[in-house]
Amino acid sequence: MTLHPMIAALRKHKAGVVLIALQIALTLAIVCNAVFIIYARVQNVQRPTGLDESNLFMITQQWVGAPNGDDPASIQKLDAMMNEDISALRSMPDVESVTPINSLPLFPSSWNGAMSLKPGAELRAGNARTTYYFGDENLMKTLGLHLIAGRNFTAADVTNKGFRDPSEANLVIITKPLADKLFPNSDAVGKVVYLDGSSTPSTVIGEVERLQVPSVSSWASSFVWNSTIEPVRLNSNFSRYAVRTKPGRLDDVMRAVPSKLYAVNPMRVLDDDSVKSFKDIRAEAYRADIGMAVLMGVICLILLAVTAAGIVGLTSFWVGQRHRQIGVRRALGARKIDILHYFQLENLMIAGGGAVVGVALAVGLNRLLMSKFEMESMPAYYVLVGLAVVVTLGQIAVFVPARRASNVPPVVATRAA
Amino acid sequence: MLAYYLRLGLRSLRRNPVLTVLMVLAIGVGVAASMTTFAVFRAVSANPLPDKSSRLFVPQIDPWGPQARIDGSDIPDALTYTDAMALMRDRKGARQTAIYPINHTLIPDDVSREPFHVDGYAAYADFFPMFEAPFVYGSGWDHAQDDAHAAVVVISSQLNQQVFGGANSVGRSLRLDDHDYRIVGVMADWNPRPRFYDVNNDDGFSDPPDFILPFTHAVDTHTDTSGNDLCRGTTGRDPGWDGWLRSGCAWVSFWVELPDSTAVQAYRGYLQGYVAEQNRAGRFHWPAKTALFDLTQWLQQEKVVPPATRMSLLLSLGFFLVCLVNTVGLLLAKFMRRAGEIGVRRALGASRREIWLQFLAEAAMVGVAGGVAGLLFTGIGMLSIGLVFDPDIARLAHMSVSLMGLTLLCALVATVAAAFYPTWRAAHVQPAWQLKSN
Numbered sequence: 001m002t003l004h005p006m007i008a009a010l011r012k013h014k015a016g017v018v019l020i021a022l023q024i025a026l027t028l029a030i031v032c033n034a035v036f037i038i039y040a041r042v043q044n045v046q047r048p049t050g051l052d053e054s055n056l057f058m059i060t061q062q063w064v065g066a067p068n069g070d071d072p073a074s075i076q077k078l079d080a081m082m083n084e085d086i087s088a089l090r091s092m093p094d095v096e097s098v099t100p101i102n103s104l105p106l107f108p109s110s111w112n113g114a115m116s117l118k119p120g121a122e123l124r125a126g127n128a129r130t131t132y133y134f135g136d137e138n139l140m141k142t143l144g145l146h147l148i149a150g151r152n153f154t155a156a157d158v159t160n161k162g163f164r165d166p167s168e169a170n171l172v173i174i175t176k177p178l179a180d181k182l183f184p185n186s187d188a189v190g191k192v193v194y195l196d197g198s199s200t201p202s203t204v205i206g207e208v209e210r211l212q213v214p215s216v217s218s219w220a221s222s223f224v225w226n227s228t229i230e231p232v233r234l235n236s237n238f239s240r241y242a243v244r245t246k247p248g249r250l251d252d253v254m255r256a257v258p259s260k261l262y263a264v265n266p267m268r269v270l271d272d273d274s275v276k277s278f279k280d281i282r283a284e285a286y287r288a289d290i291g292m293a294v295l296m297g298v299i300c301l302i303l304l305a306v307t308a309a310g311i312v313g314l315t316s317f318w319v320g321q322r323h324r325q326i327g328v329r330r331a332l333g334a335r336k337i338d339i340l341h342y343f344q345l346e347n348l349m350i351a352g353g354g355a356v357v358g359v360a361l362a363v364g365l366n367r368l369l370m371s372k373f374e375m376e377s378m379p380a381y382y383v384l385v386g387l388a389v390v391v392t393l394g395q396i397a398v399f400v401p402a403r404r405a406s407n408v409p410p411v412v413a414t415r416a417a
Numbered sequence: 418m419l420a421y422y423l424r425l426g427l428r429s430l431r432r433n434p435v436l437t438v439l440m441v442l443a444i445g446v447g448v449a450a451s452m453t454t455f456a457v458f459r460a461v462s463a464n465p466l467p468d469k470s471s472r473l474f475v476p477q478i479d480p481w482g483p484q485a486r487i488d489g490s491d492i493p494d495a496l497t498y499t500d501a502m503a504l505m506r507d508r509k510g511a512r513q514t515a516i517y518p519i520n521h522t523l524i525p526d527d528v529s530r531e532p533f534h535v536d537g538y539a540a541y542a543d544f545f546p547m548f549e550a551p552f553v554y555g556s557g558w559d560h561a562q563d564d565a566h567a568a569v570v571v572i573s574s575q576l577n578q579q580v581f582g583g584a585n586s587v588g589r590s591l592r593l594d595d596h597d598y599r600i601v602g603v604m605a606d607w608n609p610r611p612r613f614y615d616v617n618n619d620d621g622f623s624d625p626p627d628f629i630l631p632f633t634h635a636v637d638t639h640t641d642t643s644g645n646d647l648c649r650g651t652t653g654r655d656p657g658w659d660g661w662l663r664s665g666c667a668w669v670s671f672w673v674e675l676p677d678s679t680a681v682q683a684y685r686g687y688l689q690g691y692v693a694e695q696n697r698a699g700r701f702h703w704p705a706k707t708a709l710f711d712l713t714q715w716l717q718q719e720k721v722v723p724p725a726t727r728m729s730l731l732l733s734l735g736f737f738l739v740c741l742v743n744t745v746g747l748l749l750a751k752f753m754r755r756a757g758e759i760g761v762r763r764a765l766g767a768s769r770r771e772i773w774l775q776f777l778a779e780a781a782m783v784g785v786a787g788g789v790a791g792l793l794f795t796g797i798g799m800l801s802i803g804l805v806f807d808p809d810i811a812r813l814a815h816m817s818v819s820l821m822g823l824t825l826l827c828a829l830v831a832t833v834a835a836a837f838y839p840t841w842r843a844a845h846v847q848p849a850w851q852l853k854s855n
Contacts, residue, residue, distance in 0.1 A: 015749055015838070015842070016746060016749060016750065019742055019745055019746035019749065020746060022742050023739055023742045023743055023746065025737045026735065026738060026742065030732060030735045030736060030739065031733075033732070034732060037728070061513075062520045062522055062534060064524060064532045064594070065524075065594065066593050068594070068595075068638070068639050068640075069639065070639075070656065070657040070658055112649070113647065113648070113649065129649075162656075162657075163641070163657070164641070164657060164658060164660070164661050165656050166654045166655075166656060166660065166664075167656070167658075182573075196648070236641075237594075267532075269522050269531075269532055269533060269534050271533065271534060287807070287808075288723075288725060288805075288806065290805050291804050291805035291806060292725050292728075292729065292805065294804060294805060295729055295805045296732070299732060299733070299736050300452060302446055302736070303449075303736055303739055306443045306446070306447075306739065306740055306743050307441050307739065307743065308456065308743075309443070310443075310743040310746055310747060311744070313436055313439060313746070313747045313750060314746050314747065314749075314750050316750075317750030317751075317753070317754060318567055318750075321754070365735075369728065369731075372724075372727070372728075373724045373727065374724065374726050
């Protein structure tokens with residue numbers, strides 16, 4: 001079949017052709033970018049935190065009438081209260097491990113700073129930003145972290161300090177990405193680092209494979225795997241504990257926690273949000289990401305449906321308009337399959353033309369989103385897959401009206417002009 | 418005549434119900450997606466204090482110098498305690514207040530009731546008149562009480578309801594942790610969205626504060642900030658509360674009211690002068706950097722409108738555009754199929770204007786139907802935005818009369834606009850041709 005008569009026919013209804021092509025172009029541009037947004041969000045949500053997330057929960061509680069001073073007596077009182085809580089939690093049946101902690105990955109509270117190789121340095125190029133986790137010798141076990149070099153803290157390493165005490169721990173465990181940034185060419189274990197511009201050194205005693213920072217916001221994206229663990233119980237009038245339970249016992253332990261803690265000391269506030277499973281922490285952190293992915297998915301599906309319906313509608317109109325011409329062609333010897341192919345090929349040309357414009361629009365829209373919304377650059381295969389999808393969609397949509405056209409009987413040609 | 422055209426339109430729309438339903442649904446879905454995301458966008462980008470936003474300003478002072486700005490971070494969005502206190506002392510604005518978020522445990526007088534957690538702010542007396550906080554009972558405190566570090570508190574109507582059953586509680590006492598406060602005022606329901614004075618700590622859309630008490634008193638009782646404590650540009654600090662106050666950590670929000678542009682200029686000059694003085698005194702060792710944002714600029718600076726909200730609005734509008742292109746195509750098909758009918762009408766003396774009217778009337782009917790479908794879908798969208806957006810933000814967007822009107826109007830205007838080209842083509846049908854070929 002030569003294309004010449006087809007192009008000549010298309011020229012007769014430019015407007016319809018342009019409209020379908022434009023619709024396909026816009027659909028391609030939007031769907032490609034929406035799918036890319038979905039991919040980025042899903043990838044964000046799926047990255048592992050480094051924790052063993054099952055059977056893990058966190059308690060946040062506040063004491064009533066606890067000392068609020070920075071004097072040693074107040075701090076030791078608070079530390080004693082914290083230790084009472086920890087031993088009560090550890091004594092619970094089905095509890096495997098407990099650590100005091102200041103926050104967890106994906107939890108909206110964080111303590112961030114910078115680590116450098118020189119004392120008294122400010123945050124400047126060459127220093128690594130990091131988040132700090134404060135816990136005791138059971139932190140590694142409770143969170144289920146993988147130690148890949150050096151050793152874990154021992155009970156003797158653990159100290160305590162007031163919340164406002166700026167002194168730094170002597171020993172730290174850091175994540176591999178942070179170690180690689182600070183010591184690109186050598187082993188970090190045994191090396192000396194300085195935390196937050198401190199003038200006293202801290203020694204790296206271990207390296208963990210992976211531990212995400214608490215914040216999932218974009219401001220933390222430059223140091224998302226740079227975590228530092230200090231063997232310190234932080235004392236203030238509130239406290240947090242991470243608890244690992246025996247497999248399958250999470251709900252029971254979580255339910256039993258408030259009464260257990262009230263029995264230790266009734267002068268405290270535990271509310272609905274105080275005992276939270278890691279699963280809930282994760283769900284809250286990524287709620288917006290998942291929501292965005294769902295929204296984009298729904299928009300994509302409806303958009304593809306609308307475009308397909310539009311193609312069906314307009315092609316049906318053309319088939320109706322060319323009813324007689326089809327009859328004439330059939331009378332002159334064209335087979336049904338020729339008529340079917342004619343409409344399919346016509347759609348292929350229009351959709352192909354639209355898709356080429358759409359590729360340019362998709363890249364343009366991606367550039368716009370990159371400049372305004374901190375989006376990544378979309379890889380080329382997205383537009384190529386998108387192109388294939390819209391062309392295929394066009395072929396599927398055109399099939400029904402094209403088959404109707406192929407069923408036009410040759411006798412139509414003989415009817416009144 | 419219009420009634421006749423509407424009847425004709427209805428007849429024509431009924432002739433191909435599938436095509437009609439397709440158009441109506443496409444417009445309905447397109448307009449609903451746009452309206453739902455727009456409702457969210459409108460809620461988060463609203464001006465919380467329209468009559469005063471141009472007179473409220475946030476000063477910024479760079480306490481850390483250029484070294485701390487490597488890594489793309491800007492100067493901190495809060496002041497150090499030292500700078501905030503200097504600005505409070507100098508009182509160069511018509512009104513000013515330092516603010517920081519705090520939380521306490523409220524211990525009810527009634528021992529049978531459990532203590533509970535309350536969130537609030539520490540601020541100065543100017544906070545209330547400056548931000549136009551309404552009161553049900555009593556009022557804020559005065560400057561003398563600021564200076565006296567008075568143990569007074571203003572509570573929200575919600576807390577008043579919870580603790581005092583809604584009665585006038587002014588003069589009564591409230592125990593927060595280990596201190597007693599005298600209630601001087603009960604605010605009416607007041608929660609500007611976004612809560613502009615705390616957007617540097619919060620997303621701006623969370624629950625309103627339960628209480629507000631004097632800054633000077635909160636510092637006396639060593640109440641830590643429950644917001645951000647930005648220390649990234651500092652090197653070490655002395656231990657304890659006083660060490661923290663004296664440190665370079667930035668954690669105090671500061672707002673100043675400046676009545677006119679002369680006052681704004683004067684305040685900018687004052688900030689520059691202050692930093693120059695700090696340089697001379699040896700506290701800063703870098704070229705002065707200060708900034709002064711008005712309320713709307715501050716909301717932009719703090720990116721209060723989440724990028725996801727803008728992005729979903731943009732993509733929904735793109736979606737609506739595709740739906741409209743689709744409508745143009747389908748209307749074109751529909752109208753041109755009736756070329757013969759148009760030819761007859763034109764030959765019988767109908768003017769082009771009449772053809773225009775007839776087909777725009779038909780399109781308007783599609784538009785109205787699309788708008789009604791759009792209302793339905795927008796309603797569904799409003800019920801499900803909680804799944805997509807942050808719950809704090811999602812609950813701000815609701816179906817209002819103005820949104821319903823806008824939905825209908827958008828659908829109608831967009832459909833009639835989409836019908837323009839098809840109608841123009843219909844109006845230019847050559848009657849002679851049509852009559853000949855049929």
